[in-house]
Structures are given as structure tokens and as C-alpha cells.
Amino acid sequence: MADRAALDFGGLAVRDLVIAPGASPITQAIAPGEIVGLAGLDGHGQELFLKMLAGLEPPHGGSIELGSSDASRKITGFRKAVASGIAYLPRDRRANGIFPTQSVLDNFAVSTLSRDTRLGLISPSARKARYDFYREKLSIVAPRPDAPITTLSGGNQQKVLLARALALEPAILLLNDPTRGVDVATRHVLYDVFRGLASDGMGLVILSSEIEEILLLCQRVLVFRENEVAAEISGDALTTDSVISAMFGRAA
Amino acid sequence: MNPVARLLSLGRNFGFAVVLLVVLLAINLILSPGRFQPGSWGALVGLAAPLIGAAIASTPVILAGRGGIDISVGPLMGFVNALTIQVLFLGTGISSPPVLVPAALLVGALVGAANGFLATIVRIQPIVATLGTYLILTGVTLTILPAPIGPAPAWLKALSGPLSMLPLAAMFIVWWLVRRTPYYDQLMAVGSDDRAAYTAGVDVTRVRFIAYIMTGILGGCAGLMLTALIGSADPNIGPTYTLIAIAAVALGGVSLAGGRGGVAGAAIGAIDIFLLQSVLTTFNVSTFVLQIAYGAILVLAVMLTALQERLAMGRR
Numbered sequence: 001m002a003d004r005a006a007l008d009f010g011g012l013a014v015r016d017l018v019i020a021p022g023a024s025p026i027t028q029a030i031a032p033g034e035i036v037g038l039a040g041l042d043g044h045g046q047e048l049f050l051k052m053l054a055g056l057e058p059p060h061g062g063s064i065e066l067g068s069s070d071a072s073r074k075i076t077g078f079r080k081a082v083a084s085g086i087a088y089l090p091r092d093r094r095a096n097g098i099f100p101t102q103s104v105l106d107n108f109a110v111s112t113l114s115r116d117t118r119l120g121l122i123s124p125s126a127r128k129a130r131y132d133f134y135r136e137k138l139s140i141v142a143p144r145p146d147a148p149i150t151t152l153s154g155g156n157q158q159k160v161l162l163a164r165a166l167a168l169e170p171a172i173l174l175l176n177d178p179t180r181g182v183d184v185a186t187r188h189v190l191y192d193v194f195r196g197l198a199s200d201g202m203g204l205v206i207l208s209s210e211i212e213e214i215l216l217l218c219q220r221v222l223v224f225r226e227n228e229v230a231a232e233i234s235g236d237a238l239t240t241d242s243v244i245s246a247m248f249g250r251a252a
Numbered sequence: 253m254n255p256v257a258r259l260l261s262l263g264r265n266f267g268f269a270v271v272l273l274v275v276l277l278a279i280n281l282i283l284s285p286g287r288f289q290p291g292s293w294g295a296l297v298g299l300a301a302p303l304i305g306a307a308i309a310s311t312p313v314i315l316a317g318r319g320g321i322d323i324s325v326g327p328l329m330g331f332v333n334a335l336t337i338q339v340l341f342l343g344t345g346i347s348s349p350p351v352l353v354p355a356a357l358l359v360g361a362l363v364g365a366a367n368g369f370l371a372t373i374v375r376i377q378p379i380v381a382t383l384g385t386y387l388i389l390t391g392v393t394l395t396i397l398p399a400p401i402g403p404a405p406a407w408l409k410a411l412s413g414p415l416s417m418l419p420l421a422a423m424f425i426v427w428w429l430v431r432r433t434p435y436y437d438q439l440m441a442v443g444s445d446d447r448a449a450y451t452a453g454v455d456v457t458r459v460r461f462i463a464y465i466m467t468g469i470l471g472g473c474a475g476l477m478l479t480a481l482i483g484s485a486d487p488n489i490g491p492t493y494t495l496i497a498i499a500a501v502a503l504g505g506v507s508l509a510g511g512r513g514g515v516a517g518a519a520i521g522a523i524d525i526f527l528l529q530s531v532l533t534t535f536n537v538s539t540f541v542l543q544i545a546y547g548a549i550l551v552l553a554v555m556l557t558a559l560q561e562r563l564a565m566g567r568r
Contacts, residue, residue: 110452111452113437
């Protein structure tokens with residue numbers, strides 16, 4: 001059984017998940033080290049599916065479980081998801097991601113504040129050291145980490161948000177259209193980072209509105225149509241034509 | 253850096269409150285040098301302390317954003333004032349600081365928790381929730397203390413004279429510690445954008461609830477400062493601090509939309525208002541004109557801050 005195996009390896013198991021009333025249930029397993037793509041025309045359920053994995057939307061049925069070596073944990077809400085090791089990078093960074101009045105450092109650290117404390121108080125040097133690690137890893141271009149995040153380019157803001165999610169050291173990383181509004185050079189940096197994370201054993205789920213991006217990154221793609229998985233495509237069958245046909249509900 | 257740019261960069265942190273502070277201080281020193289002798293600093297600070305305290309107390313909930321405001325800070329000060337003098341000091345004869353101070357802070361914390369419960373858990377709009385508390389506290393204060401009564405314990409009166417820096421210093425130290433806790437970053441994140449804060453894993457409701465409790469505790473402390481200054485209990489003075497404290501906070505560059513500014517700015521805004529009052533009273537101006545001046549300065553300062561921000565945005 002695929003999902004059983006995923007649990008043993010520490011993957012994410014989705015069982016009979018219903019994302020909209022009346023839609024047929026989805027059963028999937030996302031294994032560590034795998035990059036799974038989500039595609040579909042806008043509003044056909046792929047975003048809803050991703051948000052349910054993140055615990056941000058309640059499912060209409062079924063369950064989501066994150067396996068680990070000791071015990072598996074059911075994802076019942078966003079906080080539970082974060083605590084279990086699922087990180088989510090939101091889509092619209094201006095509305096849901098950045099804190100425009102706060103510095104780059106503060107924006108980076110907000111999800112993992114307690115990791116920098118010494119006797120209950122924050123140690124700025126510990127935070128800076130942690131930030132520097134991710135700045136290097138993601139090659140963030142930010143001359144001054146104490147400047148407001150709005151002084152950075154869109155791509156670098158996105159990298160800071162990715163650093164924030166990675167700082168949680170998640171087992172599963174959910175990316176909601178991560179390269180939207182990001183320049184081409186930065187995109188390729190991000191692609192390399194995603195591949196590196198996967199080869200280090202992280203499971204990645206990427207929703208993208210660009211098919212080329214999915215073809216470039218993913219081994220396996222779930223194509224959504226009318227809140228159901230219309231097709232699961234992998235290996236040699238994974239081509240622009242096959243994904244587009246599935247998106248429009250035509251037989252590939 | 254040319255002088256204009258320097259002025260603008262100062263303004264970025266505290267609005268134009270700092271510039272105003274320097275100008276008003278200079279005018280005060282020229283007009284009434286005697287009042288600003290080092291020997292009278294204690295009394296001077298004591299005179300300004302309740303307003304500074306009220307402004308500092310109003311700050312945390314405003315920083316927490318989404319319309320967060322506590323207009324019950326003034327009545328809370330009056331309630332603490334009445335409670336410590338009428339009930340505790342005169343009623344039961346307790347006068348020791350280790351009892352009265354924690355009692356005042358506890359009352360503040362409880363009122364803050366009630367406001368926080370209404371505004372963040374029941375989710376009544378903060379201005380309406382705290383308006384309710386405003387009216388309740390004003391009424392309760394008048395019930396337990398229909399008319400002014402005195403005196404206050406001697407140690408408390410000393411806190412508006414030679415030792416007037418003590419409660420203010422305590423407030424600043426507490427805030428300085430809060431600034432270094434993870435909570436502060438969460439507070440600013442929530443104030444800056446609560447949806448983003450939620451997506452980043454911050455417990456938005458908890459952060460806002462704690463902000464109301466902090467406002468309550470600081471408000472309790474401001475109530476003690478008020479008691480120290482008037483050296484008695486008066487049911488009518490407390491509520492007058494609410495609006496002027498919010499004016500001070502806005503003047504000090506704290507955005508009422510949340511996530512921007514801090515306690516230092518609020519304190520500077522309060523000192524501005526105090527100094528303005530001081531200048532106008534040396535000219536024997538009536539209190540009505542004083543009100544007009546507060547309003548005009550407030551609108552002007554907020555406009556200049558907004559203008560400066562727009563210029564800064566335009567340059568980018």
C-alpha cells in the first residue's frame with residue numbers, strides 16, 4: 001500500500017480527501033525527496049488541495065497524515081501542521097506574506113522566534129547567524145538586514161519568505177506558486193534550491209500556473225479539474241500536451 | 253546629508269514629534285527659564301508623568317493593529333486612583349507600597365483582560381468594547397467615590413516630586429525587556445499584517461489579548477502616577493486623559509493602523525503636548541484655546557508624517 005509506505009518513510013499520506021462537496025475523494029502519498037506538481041486551470045481545486053495539506057482549509061472528508069519514525073500525526077489545523085513539520089509558502093506575498101513595516105530580519109524570523117532566545121530574551125546575534133545561513137543558501141541580495149523588507153526586489157522578498165519557511169526545518173514544504181512575479185535569474189536559483197531540498201530528503205508540493213516550471217521540476221504531476229484529480233502524470237508521459245489536455249478535460 | 257534630509261530621517265522614526273519637542277523646549281526655556289531649573293525637574297516630570305504614562309499605556313493595543321485601541325485607559329486611571337485611596341488606603345488603612353502597587357497593577361491587568369476578552373475573543377470592535385468599559389469604569393468610580401477625597405500616602409506623593417522619574421523609568425525598562433522577547437516581534441508582525449502573521453504561524457488572538465493586558469497593567473501604573481500628582485482621589489480627572497493620550501500617541505508617530513512606532517514615540521508625543529500646554533499657559537491662554545492648539549498641532553504633525561512617508565515611497 002503506497003500510503004502505508006509513505007508513512008513509514010515520514011511522508012505525507014492523503015486518504016480519501018474530499019476538497020469540495022460532491023467531488024470524488026483523493027488518495028495520494030507524497031514521499032520524502034519527491035517533488036510533486038499541482039496543475040490545473042485557476043480555481044479547479046489545486047489551491048484548495050494545497051491549503052488543506054497546510055491545514056488552512058478544513059477538508060470535507062478524509063484525512064491527512066504526516067508520518068515520522070516514531071508516530072504519525074493527523075493534520076487537523078494549521079498550527080498542528082506547522083508543529084508536525086509542514087511549512088507553507090503563501091501565494092500572494094504582498095497580501096499574505098511580508099510584513100511591510102518590518103525589517104528583513106524580522107520578516108525572516110517571525111515563524112521561529114523562540115529559537116533565538118537566551119533566558120527568554122532574543123539574542124540578536126543568534127538571529128543574525130541563523131539568517132546568514134539561509135541568506136547564503138538562497139543567495140538573498142539584501143545589503144542591510146535591518147532595512148524594511150519593502151526595500152528588496154520582489155524576488156528577494158520571496159527568498160526571505162522561503163527562508164522563513166525553511167527555518168522551520170520542515171519535512172514537507174508546500175509552495176503556492178512560488179515564482180509568481182519573480183525574475184528569470186532568481187527563478188533558476190529557486191529551482192536549484194528546490195532540487196537541493198528534495199535531494200536532502202524533503203518532500204515538496206509545488207502549485208504552479210506555469211506548465212514549463214512543473215515539467216522542469218517535478219517527477220509527478222497531479223492535474224486538477226472540477227475539484228478532482230483528473231489525471232496523475234509521471235515519467236515519459238509528462239509533457240506539455242498531456243498536462244494541458246488533462247487541464248481542459250480531454251483525453252490525453 | 254543636508255538639513256532637510258536629516259529632518260526627514262528623524263521624522264521617519266518619530267513623526268515630527270522630535271522636531272516639535274526641540275522647538276517647544278527652546279521656546280519654554282526662553283519664556284520661563286525658572287520653571288526649567290534643574291531643581292524643579294522632579295516636579296516638572298511629575299506633572300507630565302500621568303499623560304506620558306497614559307500615552308505609553310495606550311500604545312501596545314494600537315501597535316497590535318486592526319483597529320486596536322483602548323479608550324478606557326483614562327477611566328482605568330481614575331478607577332485605580334479611587335480604589336487605592338478610597339478603598340485601600342482610607343478604607344482598610346493599608347499604605348505599604350508592596351501592597352498598593354501590585355494591587356493597582358493587578359486591577360489594571362484584570363480590566364485589560366476584560367477588554368482583551370471582548371475585543372479579541374468575543375470580537376466586538378475594540379472602540380465599542382472599550383467604550384463600554386469606559387462607561388462602566390466611570391460609573392463604578394463615581395459610585396465608590398462620589399466626591400474628591402484625600403490625602404494620599406506620603407511615599408506616593410513623593411513619586412510626583414523628587415522621585416517622579418521612578419515609575420516612568422520602570423515603564424521604560426519593562427518595555428525595553430518586552431522589546432527583546434519573541435512576543436514583541438509577534439506583536440509588530442500582527443500589527444503590520446495579521447493575515448500574513450497567521451500564515452507565518454503566529455497566534456494572532458493570543459498576541460492581541462496579551463496586548464490588552466499590557467495596556468491594562470501600564471494603565472494601572474499611570475493611575476498611580478495620577479494619584480501621586482493630585483495627592484488625593486478625584487473621580488473626574490481620569491477620563492480626561494483618554495483622548496489626549498491617543499493624540500499624544502498619534503503625534504509620536506505610532507500608526508493607528510498598527511505595526512509602526514513604539515513607546516518612545518508615544519512618550520515624546522506626550523511630552524510635546526505637555527510642553528505646548530506649558531507655553532500656552534505662560535501666555536495665560538484659556539483652556540479652550542489650548543484644545544484648539546492640541547487639535548491643530550495633531551493634524552499638522554500627522555499630515556507632515558504622511559507627506560514625508562509619501563515622499564519616501566515616491567523616491568523608491
